[in-house]
Amino acid sequence: MSKTAAKDRVPILQKAAFGSGHLINNLIPGILGVFVVFLKTTAFSMDPLLAGFIVGVPRLFDAITDPVMGYVSDNTSSKYGRRRPYIFLGAIFTGIIFAVLWQVSENNTEMFNFWYLLGFSILLIFGNTIFSTPLIALGYEMTSDYNERTRLMSFANTIGQVAWMLVPFLYILIPDQAYFDSQPEAIRTIAIAAGVVIIVLGILPSIFCRGIDASNMEGREEITLAKLWSSMGKIFKGIGQVFKNKPFVKLCLATFLVFNGFQIVAEFGVFIINFYMFDGDWGASKWWVALFPAVTAAYTAFIAIPIINMLANKYGKKNAFVIATAISIVGYLLKWWGFNPDNPMMIFLPIPLMAFGMGCLFTLMMSMTADVCDLDELENGMPRKEGTFGAIYWWMIKVGQGLALVFSGLILKLLGYDSSAATQTAEALTGMRITDILLPALTAGLAIWVMWKYSLSEERALEIKEILVKRRGEL
Template identity: 65%
Template sequence: MAHHKTNPKDIVPIGQKMAFGAGHLVLNLLPGALGIFMFFLLTAFGMDPFLAGLLGGLPRIFDAITDPIMGFISDNTKSRWGRRRPYIFVGAILSGIFFIVLWQLDPEDSVNYNFWYFLIMSMVFLVGNTMFATPLIGLGYEMTSDYNERTRIMAFSQTIGQIAWMIVPWFWVLIANPDLFETQAIGVRRLSIIVGAVCLILGLLPAIFCKGIDSAHMENRKKITFKTMFSNLKDLLDGIVQVSKNKPFMKLCGATFLVFNGFQLVASFSYFIIVYYMFNGDFGAAGNWPAWFSTITAVITAFGVIPIVTWMANNWGKRNAFVISTAISILGYILKWWGFNPDYHWLIFLPVPFMAFGLGGLFTLMMSMTADVCDLDELRNGMPRKEGTFGAIYWWMVKLGQALALVLGGLVLKVVGFDGNAAVQTAETIRDLRIADIVIPAVTAGLAIVIMWKYSLNETRAAEIKQILVDRRGEL
């Protein structure tokens, strides 16, 4: 495959890559910690399971609405600091502070009080988090115009982001440890302060050090004021329609929806299989095996899989890298049948290096390809560039799939006959659960390969588009 040499001016300095990676660590650490802490709404704060489910789902709906709005605002912002960085700076501060405030619950308060407090503060937290996350994603798409450097940036950021998943599984162990915290509620409150402070500090780094595209002379940006609110809404909807007509982008969204949410749908199954199959329902004997499984997966993804995927993308093309890495992950899912072994516990790590190619390759490649798609959109629809809108809609698809996966995951557990109140599950239930744990993500990954098989925006086409845009803008 023919390759071009990256122009030195298109190479992003290592310092900027590290700052952007720090932002991605925050993007992973906040939702990861949120997911773990949500478990303690039941055990530490006495929340009704149905109400806890609402607290997990209702804010996601709100989040799905605010993402495209924030993307549109950052696309059209004019400031001396660029389109994205002011929002990232303010959003990092608000995200860290509101995450801390969100978890200052007291089990002595009534369930109704805690429910409304958490629901309202979740909305407030998500406003700050959206202000941080959506512009950060858009900034990453515009840090370079080079086809291969985009992959390297995303690979670097995803590697640093995986550090969050090496840490997060141990939050459950820390909070539940009576030697560290007098009660689980105290553990949640204190650990949230540490997480919020770390995310605030790391979140400021991309706002301070990263540089996006020079937008000083970018044409056709909309005026963002209260008076133009209704016309802005029409412009936002028009932009979403334009994005939805971008076939390469919709292929990326479809493939991501399938791979990520096929994985998410069965994500909790591994924990149940470890406890109820490998350790016959003995939570004490299962100990830290689930946490180690998650942590080792993140380590292999960060330092093994992502560098390999990056090499494949730069040498064989991004589409080919996606197809190969996704096919390898299917092999990993199949190996779980032998890896989850009640007689040889260490075999649990057998499928990990193969499974890790699924998500490790997915976001590294898809975020890089979305940046290419933004060039295609500028070619077809002109200025302003819509990195924020593309990023918001892409992640809206991810969040929609997550919500659907939570619902369908519970449905699958019900169909296989899983009983959370039973100390021991039936042999038929365990068998069917293990089959679902393999078949569901393997099938969705296979469908994603079918969707991406004829993806056409390769390196040659991307280079052609870039040259047309350079000529159109009158750049040297």
């Protein structure tokens, strides 16, 4: 393992601020996931397919907005840097829209709520693109050191997991009539509080984090509305260059498989715990519904991620990904015995192994994407395209997530789930349990196959860095 120079180390304050941005990137989909469960069940009883469209369709807009935002961020010139102004404005816009999005009444017609939620969900995605695309790009350029990149992403991912530790307890808070008169009122109130948190924590990276000095960077375009429209061809040319980068394509495909195999069945656990383990008794199941993902997130943050970081330093990032993902497959299979109506404590059985799957994903893949940006500069020159790489990478995730949420609702309907029923049929529950195990295990196995011959090792990354330093005339 190479030694990290002092100038390449990221100060702890900057790591914490970058991590707060990751926390927001997790908090938004986390709360949305909880709200959508109540949208489909006791709060609004909306058709699960319509609910899936509300969170799924807006993700398709990212196909346009993410690459454009990446291009804009890469080519921006300002005294505050290429990324930070957009992070600041995007956090404020996103927080406001998130609060407004959920101000809907249970007394409205189903279709009125559907169109209201769909329209504001599209605006939320737009705001989140302005915030998250430059944020991710900023992380890629905060250090040029191969191993410090992994440490930075490990630290940020650990802070990000705090969202997943807290969000599940909304399953307990929302139905609690000691705090709220009704579940829809709880959702409206929590949405406003979440909007404030998004703004406060979301602006921290724009204040404290620092990227590379781009003041003398060559090859950037002037950013105006007229120039942006005329530059659409260049944007898609840049996207084409990105997709010619074979290591990056492997990272995107493996991430798509692992993340979205998990996402399709993410809410299945809620229904399995409630309907299979507790026969539809939300009062009895609510603590288990909250504890399972919260304990998983805590284990991921404080045990799995440090181990993954150690594996990456010792065996390389690709090998660490393969090892961690293989471990997670065993964890998924253990869920068959873990979700046990006779012994609820068995629910914690698969967590120590499952946690390695999502724990390794953004820790290692984002670190490797930063390495890929160096390879692109070597092959295609300036300007560096962290924004474009970050946009494409997260576009793959978000579009996949959108499709996953749509397919999740479709699969539930096909399996026989009834959103208005107090209990579910044995056939529907068996189908959910099998899908909940086999689908993420299969996609994780395919991801290992995709990454098996990933070629950008530490030795090659160091060679590229040395060439770039000489080319730029840096000391």
